[in-house]
Every structure is written in structure tokens, then in C-alpha cells.
Amino acid sequence: MKLRQKAYALAALLYLEFSNRTRRSSLAEKVWEDSSAEQAMTNLRQTLLHTRDVESRHGFRLFEADATEIELNRDLTIDLREIGRIRAATDAADLATLIDLYRGELLAGVDGLGSEFGQWLSLERTRIENQFAIQATEAALRFGGRTGHAALHKLAERLPYSDTVCRATIELLRAEGNEAGARAAYAAFRNRLRHGLGLEPAAETAELIEQEGAAPVGAQPRTPARRSTDIQPDDTIRPSFVPRVVLLPPLQDFKQASIPRHLAPALVEDVTIGLSRLKSVSVIAPHTAWQLDPFSALDEVRSHQIDYAVESRIAPNFTGDGLSLAIRLVRAAGREIVWADKFAFSALSAQERYWDFTNGVARALADSIETAELQRERTQRDANAYSHYLAGRHNLRTFDLPKIRRGRKSLRIAREIEPEQASIESALARSYVVEWVLRAGSDRALLDKAKLHAERAVSIDPNDGTAYRELGRVALFDRDLDLSLAHMSMAADLAPNHADVLADFADTLVHNSDFNSAQEKIDAAIRLNPVPPDEYLWTLGGINFFRGRWEEALRHLSQMRNPEPAFRLMAAAAAMAGQMDLARRYRLQALKLQPDFTTSRWVSRMPQRDPADVDLYIEALRKAGFK
Template sequence: MPFGLKTFGDMRLIGPDGQPAGFPDKGLTAIVFMGFRPSGRVSRAELASFLWGEDEDGGAKALGNLRQLLSRVRTRQRELGATFLDIESTDITLNRSDIRFDFEEMQTRSLLDPVARLDLFLRSMTGQFLADLDIPSEAGQLWLLERRDFWLGEFASALEDAAAMLSRQNGASIKAAAARLIELDPYSDVAHQVLMRVYAKDRRLSQARLIYDRYRQQLWSELNTQPSEDMLRFARLLFNDEEKRVAAVAATPTPEREEPRPQESAASSRPRLPRLLLLPPRRPDEQHNWALMSGLIEDVTIGLCRIRTMAIVAPYTARRIATMATEEIDLLKQYDVSYVLETRLQERNGKAALYATLVHVEGDEVLWSEKFRGHPDDLPDTYGELVARIVLETAGSIERKELSKIHTVSRPTAYQNYLLGQHSLSVADLPGIRRARKFFRAALLDASEYASAIAGLARTEHLEWLLTARGDRDLLQSAEAHARDAIRIGADDAGGYHQLGVAKLYQGQFFESMEAFMEAESRAPSHADLIADHADTLVHAADPILALDKIRRAIELNPLCPDLYWWTAAGANFFLEEFGEAIACIGRMADQAKAGRLAAAAYAMLGDQRNARREMRRTLAIYPDFTVDDWLMKVPIREKWKMDMFRDGLRRSGFR
């Protein structure tokens, strides 16, 4: 059975037993070079020039290097019992019977099914062609660039052919291939267009728009250019046609049907959450800004509905209760309402004031009350901030009240255990993470279908993977499984998609990670922790400029933020070569030791060896087995030059 040579991703020789076999790197490069020649034959002079380039002595040094290489190749071929290269006095010939290339099957066009051909590309092109190879000669560099462009073009062609047959049956396969091509060629119009078409066909036009907007922003920030005319024309046609089709479907009457009644077993497996009733302000006869304030209350309701730590009484019921007489408010207990957010609108002298009061029904206790006032003309500038403030104050007050009840009950409820888990994660250290996991599991003992608690388990697993630096793949796989369970149970909740995005990031699947984060942000656009983790993904996926924008937004939403926010900001600044700013961000962390590796690298890049060595020693005291290469094999960084920069900084600081 012949040996196999993998050329996509890192080049490696695979033995007949399926295990990697050692071989001189330049010998493998020569084999690949000759593999693209129909004759499989090359002169010694041409091969030496290809591998080492011309020099002042007319190529004598390169020929000397080639003689030494061929000597090592002969020795290794004897050890392996195979002859890949027949070495003669003037020429070298490839023996194709002893070796198979991974690209050989892809070169044939005999596959009649375009989707099957695309699946072949998806399986084979796991990375760029000879991704780890750098040939010093000019001829070698040009050959390498041409080969990489060729295979990217072939992949794009196969994707286009398969997309012409797009259906629900093959949509997932085509989507995965488009995502892979974007990883290999971030500026591929074809891949972005196909991906947009897949989402549009699934009636997920908002996701198609997100992909288009991100691509346009990426082109501008990285290349200072706009999308091509072809892409602009494609986007216009796609969005216009799809919006018309969706409108037509929406206008088509559908027969009413009775909603299925939930099974008792399913209902009992969900946590009993505190119920919040939002009472809108009563409408006086002479208020001119009623529509604006009414819209604000609706947006507050929408914001509260996105928070999975409470249940919201439907707006229709809330409006009915708001019209009832005061003595009839006892109906709150009938509707099992735990908290009421009362709002009242007042206008005087052209100025409007909104009063908001949160009441705990059982104890008839005011938990929070505030008056928001100003001229209506000022609202466009403060509207979003006002909505976010009311939502955050309401949610925070309810969570604090529920936590305070724990000491008065014999056993915490599933919801209270969930809150304890969230509270334990406010300090991201190993004891806190493992304590949080215990609380999330306790919540699931009472409510096995509690999506937020399952997503919480996924979060503890990815945080433990990050902090222990052991590269335990089982933790990430478990985090992904829990995230997918949370999505299955609560598809409209951001939590599952959030944790899936993080798990995919640390498995090095950048596009899948960003896709999950786009799904999550569409469900919770003001979730600070979610935005911060999305920023972390962008740091690793080689978009530190956008990452910095997102982490600043997260810090604005959560000014007293966890250390992970500043750690992410430091990483973005490091890859933008703003090393001083990276150190300043780490300085804002309560526990700076967690970012010791990054701090050491940043100090080293600034030439501050004293502080770099201090951070290095402090890190090794916590992680005595830490080595640079082992760690960088586990940390996903999309662009090789950024990984090399991080490696350089770590080495300079004294890490080995």
C-alpha cells in the first residue's frame, strides 16, 4: 500500500498504517513540486534553484545543499522501504507508484454530482495548500502562490456549481463548504454570496444581511475598499426579491389551528420563574407625547422578555389589568404575579417625566423607583440608554430579591440555584467556576429542561479550559454538547448560541463561532457578556479592530465588568501592536495573574525585560508545566503571523 502525502494544511507524510512518518521537509516539498509535473521529472539545477534560489556563485551553494538533502532522502527512503524519488546524476524523477497525493482525487472532473464533488473539497481542503511552507526562492514563492490561488479557485468553482442545485437536502453541506472557503479566503465573493443565498432560502434574511454587512465592513477596515459591483448587484437583487416573497407569504391567509397543549411532564421540567407584570401608564386626554412614551414602554417590555431569569405577563393582560380599579388589583395573586413594574407619565410646561417603580407583590415592598425627566426633543439621544437603564435596574433588583430569599427557604428552587451559579461566575477563578457548576447541576435536578442552566454548564466548561491551560478537548466537546442542548430546548434564547460560539472558537472553528454569535446577538443585542465573548472570537479570528469596538460597547453596557472584558481588550490591543494599551487594560483587572502570559509578551515587545520576566515567573508559579509551543497549539489564532508575534513576545519574556 502506498504512502500518502497531505498537502492541505500542514504538509505531512502518512504511512500505510495511517500514522505520520518522518521525512525531510524540503524532500517533501520536492515531491509535491514534481507531483504537478506530468513527467514527474526535474533537473538537479532546476530543483536546487526552486528550493534555495540563485546566489552569487552561480548556484553552487544551492547545488551543495541539494546534494546533502538527497543524501538524507536516500537514507530515509531505505528506512521506510519506499522509493519516492529516483535520484540520478543529472535528473530526479518522482516514483508515483509509492505515493498518493491528497489533491489527486480532486483533480478529476468525472464526478457528475456537483454536491458530491463539493463534499470532496470540504473533506480534503482542511487548510491552505502547504499552509506551513515558506520557500525562500522567488520561483518557489511564485509557484506556491499560484498553487494556492489555483485550489481556492477550484473550490470556489465547485461551490458555485453545487449552489446552482441548492435545496433543503443539501443546504447544510453547501453552507459548511461556504464557511470553509471563507476561512481559507476571507475575501471570496463567491463564498459570501452562496452563504447569503443559503440563509435567504431558509427565510433567515436578517442573517444574510449580517453576513453582507460584516463582509463590507471587513473589506473597508482591512483593504480600504468597497464590495465589487457584482457583489453589490447580487445583494440588491437578493434582498429586494426575498423581501417581496416574504411579504407575499405574510399576506397569504392561513387556516387557524388549535395550539397543542403542553404536556404536564414538559411543564414540570421547566423552572418556575418569578412573574413580572409591566403596567403601562394610563393615557390622559391631553398628553401629546403619549405615542413616544408608549413605544418606550413596549421596548422595555421587549428588553425584559429577552432576559431569561423571569417570566413576563403578556402585554394584552397587562393592559387589561391597568384599566381595572385599584381594589381589583388583588387579581395579581390570581395571575401568580411576583413583581410589578408600574409606570406613570406626567407632562408639565412642555417637559415630560416618566416614573418607574418596581414592587414586590408578596411583601408589598418597593424595590426600586426612579424618575426620568427631560424635554421630549431630547429623547432621540437618550432613548436607547433609558430603555437599557430600566431593563437592567428591573432585572437586577428582581435577581437580588430572589437571592435574598434563599436564606429563608429549606431548599433553593431551580431558579435560585441558577442565580447562585451566575453569581459564582462573577469572579472567574477555578473555585468559583466549579462552585457555579454545582449550582447549575442542582438547578437541573429540579428542572431538567432549564436551558439557561444548561448554557451555564457550558460556560463553566469553557472557562475551566481557558484557565487551566491544559488543552483538555473533552471540556470543549462537553461545552458544545451542552450548548446544543440549550439551543434545542430554548431556540429563542441567546444563551445556547452564545456558549456554542465560545466552544467553536476554542476548537478553532472560527466561522462557525462567528455564525453562532450572530444568532445570539440577534436575540440579545444588549447582552454585555455575549458581546464581550463575541469580541474575544474576533480577536482570535484576526479582526482586532472590530473586536475592540465590540469590547468597548460591552464595557459601556457593563462598566463594573468582569476581568474577562479587560483581558479581551488587552488581546485586541496586543494584535494591533498597541502593547502599552494592552498592559493598561490588564492593569484594570482585579486578578491580573490570569493574563500573565499576555502581559509578559506585551512587556517583552516593548523591551521592558524586568517586568516581562516578573510576569513570566508569576505565571510559571501558577502553571509550572507551561511551554510556549504546547500552549500555542491549543490557542486558536487564525493568522500565522499573529501567532508568530505572540510566540516571539513569549520567547523574549523568557518562556520556553
């Protein structure tokens, strides 16, 4: 990195993170995070030495430093300091000057300083842009008239894709009685967004323009422009605005910590599941969230029609020996910070952090009735039990039998400590259902154990939707199709925004030969999990197979990261599509995994409501060469 960029990075950190002054060691550790403490201090000394040469040539002093501390020169004129007084602008010229100071994102072009610095820089860029947009538009509306319009015009040049600026422009024009101008401003902004980013304006902006009469032609909630993607569920316009939120994987710095690495991600996943039972918040499933890069996620989430992102970070707490959990809820469209907080974090405090985390997001986005309902569900839990529960949930995320069993062991320890927790019982039930699937239904006792734990979960908490899901899966694999539908319907009612519940409901509907309803459920699941896991693709393949769409079935199945469980279905679809070489290849791969497979034995286990669907599958399997 160039010397000037390093000096700017030091100055930005001093001003924004340390209120102008800090210890040299603290600053060095932040900037050269991948170096040893000794090397970081050496790098800082060298940077300050070279900066002195630049300062002497240009006649200014950027830093004041002694043997232990370093300070940003408080007499310098810094654009961030000046922009901070934009609300107090006294006249049109002053406002225009302050707006001109914003020339783009903080430290544009600066890179190569490490992941922690990159995360800090990303968060600060979001905060500063958000603060600037809000304060500048407030000043423009306060002045009004020509001054206000001129300021908003400049702001639109600086922030061409800001919904905040667009809404302020609409409000100013409406205050002047210019409804036609307001609609023209919205149309211009919408056109700019569509051509520049492939997006629609935020729902709040569209709703603002609709408040004074009919909506402008084509106005819709924010959606990405249609792209050539493999998964394209039917688009539906939400009848009323339900905010979509994604909880991003937490960034973690464990260089000075002994806390298990799985704990923070498992906590975030558990919070996601907790929020999914709310009807006024639509939560993106962890599988999709885990595919997003936390450093560029705010740009990515907009393409998935996600309104809010929750960013979190686990880092050493420099005021003590523990860790800190920093959380912030950011509006994706305008990068506005809706809620932020920081908490002490450890394995034993994870349960407390669950409620801090969940309630913070719920209070910010859910309606008051549902927030109160979530609060009523709060129970006191043993911290040690919760830590083992998170460890167990972490291992249940994969379809790997050793990990499933390892996860079950952690869950059993949690249950021994705290035997009256529905979430533990439900997770234990899930572990047995997944093992039953992985072992191709070879051990009936696994379903009995799953049913026992799921029923116990329901007896502890009748509102546990995931427990009803496991009861539904057990009933399905037990070939009780009516009972499976009843349980899955209850699960979906209790957890309407739980993507995996909806996806399992879709698979249950496939086995009940209701392919239209199955398509609706899997589409709903994909809207909550836009980067669908293999199970969703497998269900889509089954729906299209039974509808006679062989090529479409193959397209979905071939996108599975691990297509091994679906090789038989792929062979059947290829055979029906007339691709016999492909069918033979998939058949050989399937038989390599399960050499004793026979269609007669498989039919005896297959739960399917319509016998015609069974006949179709048998015909396809035999056409593919299975005996």
C-alpha cells in the first residue's frame, strides 16, 4: 500500500475509532493486524517517519506522537469533521460547500490492510454514507425552495442510488404542490436504479409515491431485475410490506480467544430460527446467508430482494480479557443503521446474547404484538446446556453421519443438564430423522426415537413448529400420508417464515401427489433461501419429474452440490427424456452406492398417494436399466 494511503488509514482510525488519540500499540495492532506486535510497532514507526517528510514539504502536521501515544492534529480541517456540521448549515452557500466535501466512500481505493480493517472500513463507509444522506436531506428540506432543490440535485449526483435522497425530493416537491414533479422524480430515480444496478426502488420509496394517489406505472416493491438464473420461482408481490432480513455469518477474531469457533455461527443460526416464527418479519434461511461475503453482503442482498441485513462481529474486548459481540441492523437500500449494540460475549453468556440479539431485531422490525409474543416465550435457560445445544445444532447443519452423531452427543449432554427444553428435544428428533434418511430407511428404530423426542418437544412447547415438522417427516416415512400433511400444516402455521419447514412441507406434498401445492411451497422456501440447498433442488426435481418435465427435472438435479442421493431419480428422468447414455451413467453411479437396490424393495418403502405416480417411477427406473 502507498504511503499516503497508510497515512490516511491511520488518520481515519484515529478520528473515527479512537476519538483522535490512542496508544501507539492499539493503532498499530488495528492497521497491521496480521503482523506480530513487535513488527506492527516497527511498521508504525516507519510510516510516521516517512509521513514527517511529506508534512515538512507541504507545511502541515498530521500526527502528534510521543513514545506511547499518538494523536490526530486537532487544528487540521478534516472533511469528516466538516460534514458532521451539515445540519447546522447557515445559508445556501454553506450547505453547497458541505455537500461538495462528500466525494465518495471513505478511504476509496484503500485495501491490503487485513480482514479486520476491511470489516471496520465497510461498516464505517455504510454508517458515514447513511448519516450524510440523512443529515443533508434534512438540511435541504429545512431550507426548501431553490436552495433545497439545488442541494438535493447535488446530493443525487453524489448518491445517485440513494432512496433517502429520492424520498426527500418527493417530499419537497409535494410540499410545493407539485405532484407531477414528484412522480417524475420517482420515475427518473427508478429508471436510474434499473439501468445502473438492475434494482427497483425500496418498498418505502414506492409506498411514499403511492400515498397521494394511484401508483406510478410499473411501481413495485424492490425486486432485482430478472437475471438468467437457474432457480426462478414465480414472482409474487407481497400484499403488504413484510420486511425481509438476513442474518449474515459473524466475523470472528480468535487470535486472543479460546472460545469455540462454532459458537457464534450457531448462535446466529439459532436467532434466525427464533425469528422465523414471527409473521411480520421474513427471515432468510442460514444456508443462503452463509453463502454471502460479509464484506460485500450489502450489495449482494439487494439482488435477492432483501430489505435488511444483520451484521455481527466477535472480537477481543480490549477493556478486559473477554470478547465482545457487536451487532448492527442495516437497511440494505440506503445503508441506514436501524439498530446497533455491543455486548460482552462468552460461552456462558450465549443464552443472554440470544435474547439481546433476537429482541433487538424484533423490536426494530416486527410489530409490537409479535414482539411481545416473542418476549413471553422467553424462558430462563442454563448457560452450559445452551452451549452444548449450540454445538449440537452446529453439527446438524450437514448431511454427514459422523457429524450428525457427534451433534446428537452434544444435544444429549444439554438434555441431561436441562431436560425441559423443547428446542433440545426437537433437535434430537431431527438428528434421528436425518440419520434415517442417510441410512436409506434401514433402521425403523430411528423413526421411533425421532417421534418420541418430537412428541416430547410438543408437550413442552405446543408452539414449536420444528417439532411438528419432525412429526410430519416421521409420519411420512411411516407411510401415514394424512397424518404427515396434518403435522406439516401445523408446522407451517407456527413457523410461516422458516424456509426448511416450507421445503419439507413441499416434499411431503410431492409424496401426497399434490404437485401444484408442492410447487407453491418450494417457491416460498426459495424466496426465503435464494441460494437453495441440495434438498430443495431434489424436491424441485421430483415435482418436475412427476409432471412429465424430464429435462427440467434433470436441470435442477444436476445443480446439486452432492447429487449422490438423487442418482436414481436422475437416471429415471434421463431415461424418460430419451438420454439413454446419461441414464446408464447415473444408474451405474447409483448402484455403486447401493449395489443391492431393487425396484420391488424400493416400492415397498416408497410413500406415494397416487398409485399412478408409483407406476410412472417404476417404468422410468426399469427403462433406465434398474432390475
